[in-house]
Amino acid sequence: MTGSVFLVGAGPGDPDLITLKAVNALKIADVVLVDDLVNPEILNHCPQARIVYVGKRGGCKSTPQDFINRMLVSMAEKGLKVVRLKGGDPFLFGRGGEEMLALQTAGIHYEVISGVTSGIAVPASLGIPVTHRALTHGVTFVTGHTQDGEQPNWSALVDSQTTLVIYMGIKHLPEIVKSLLDAGMSHEMSTIAIQHGTLKTERHVKAPLSMLPMAVRKENLGSPAIIVIGEVVRLANGERLLAALNIAA
Amino acid sequence: MTGSVFLVGAGPGDPDLITLKAVNALKIADVVLVDDLVNPEILNHCPQARIVYVGKRGGCKSTPQDFINRMLVSMAEKGLKVVRLKGGDPFLFGRGGEEMLALQTAGIHYEVISGVTSGIAVPASLGIPVTHRALTHGVTFVTGHTQDGEQPNWSALVDSQTTLVIYMGIKHLPEIVKSLLDAGMSHEMSTIAIQHGTLKTERHVKAPLSMLPMAVRKENLGSPAIIVIGEVVRLANGERLLAALNIAA
Known part of the structure; x- marks a missing residue:
C-alpha cells in the first residue's frame, strides 16, 4: 500500500489566507515537510503530524531539492500521507513542478493544492491591485534570483508594459x-x-x-520580500485618493 | 454607524479552494454581491445573507460597474457588512481595484481578501506549473478581452519568453x-x-x-476559460513523463 503526497500552498503569510482544501490535507497528514517561508501558526491544523523542516531561503543553507524529492517518494512508499507545505503557491516559483515530476516518475499518487500567491496578496494588503x-493590460511574475544566474529579458518586460512583480529580488536589486x-x-x-x-x-519601502535600491538599503529591508514595479503602485496607501482622481480624469 | 465592505476572492471554481478568511467574512455578511463566475456551493457558507447576483460574464448582459460601486457604498452606509464575492482573485482582472477606489473615495471601511487565481490553479489542476x-523565468497574466479594444504588446510578451496565461481569451483567440x-x-x-x-x-483542448483556434472551435470550448501558452504546457497530463525526461537531460 502506497501513500500520497499533497503539494500544498500555505499562502502569503497571514494564516487565514490558506484554503479549506489545504487545511483538510493538513488534518489527515502523517508527516508535513515545511519551508522556511510558511507561517508556523499554520501547523496548528496538523497537531497529529510529524513536522520536518526543509528550509530553502535564498542564500542560506537549505535541504537540496533532490533530497526533498527522495524524501517525498520514500515516505509515500512507506504508506504515509505526506503534505509538502510551501509558502504562497506551490507552482509559482515554488519548485512544486520539480517535485511533481519526481512523484510522477516514481509512480506516486499526488495532488496539487493551489494557494494564494504572495505576488498578488502582498501588494493587495497595501491597496495595490x-x-x-x-x-x-497585465502583470508579469519573475524571480530576481535564479540558480543558473541567468536573467529574465528585462528589456522585453519593460516593453510589455505589464506590472512587474519580482520574487526573491532584494539580493540582486541594484542589477x-x-x-x-x-x-x-x-x-x-x-x-x-x-x-x-x-x-x-x-x-515596506516605496520609491x-x-x-x-538605496531606499531598501537605508531601511535595511531584507528577504523575504516582494517588489512591485508599475503604475499600479501609485494606488498604494497614502497616494490612493490622488491616484483615484488621476484615473478618473 | 457605517458598515464595511470585504472584496473577496472565491477562488477558481473548486469550492474548497476558498480561504479561511473568505469563509469568515461570508459567515458574518449581511449581504453578498456575487459574480457569475463564483461557484454557487460557496454560498453555503452564508445562509444568513441576502444574495445579489451581479453577473459580468464577457459579452453577456451584466450589471454596470458604476452601479455595483454605488450599491457597495450605499449598503455600507446603511451599516451593513457587505461581501463582494468574485471568481478567482479580486485584484487580478477582477475590477476589485475599481471597487476599492470607489470605497476609498466614499470613505467606506473596506478589506481585501485575496483568493487563489484561476490562472495558476486551473493549469495546476492538469499538472501544469x-x-x-x-x-x-516567469509568467505573464493578460486579458484577451479589454473594454477599450486595445491589445497587450504581444510582440514584447513573446520576446519576454515568459509563460503566457490569458484570461477571457476565447472570443478573440484567432487574433x-x-x-x-x-x-x-x-x-x-x-x-x-x-x-x-x-x-x-x-x-480542455491541447494543441x-x-x-x-481551430481545435477550440471544433470542440466547441467556450467561456469561462484559461489559455496557457508556453513550454510548461508540455508537462500536462499525458506527456508528462516524456517531458520529465527531456528536462532532466
Missing part, C-alpha cells in the same frame, strides 16, 4: 534596477518593496525606480 | 494567435485552453499554437 484596466533603466523604463516609475507582507511584521 | 525553472505568430512565436509552441478548470465539468 496588480492589474487595473486603466493602468495596465535589476539598472537593467530596467537601461531598457528605457522611467527613473520615476513607481515601485515598492514589501517585506513580510500580510503579517504584523510587515515593512521611484532609480531610488529603490 | 506556470513556472518551472528549467523552462522559463491573439495571429499576433503571437506574427511576433515570431513558434507554430509548434505548446498551448492549452481549459474551460471550467478545477470543476467536474472541466474540459500546437497555430492549431489552437
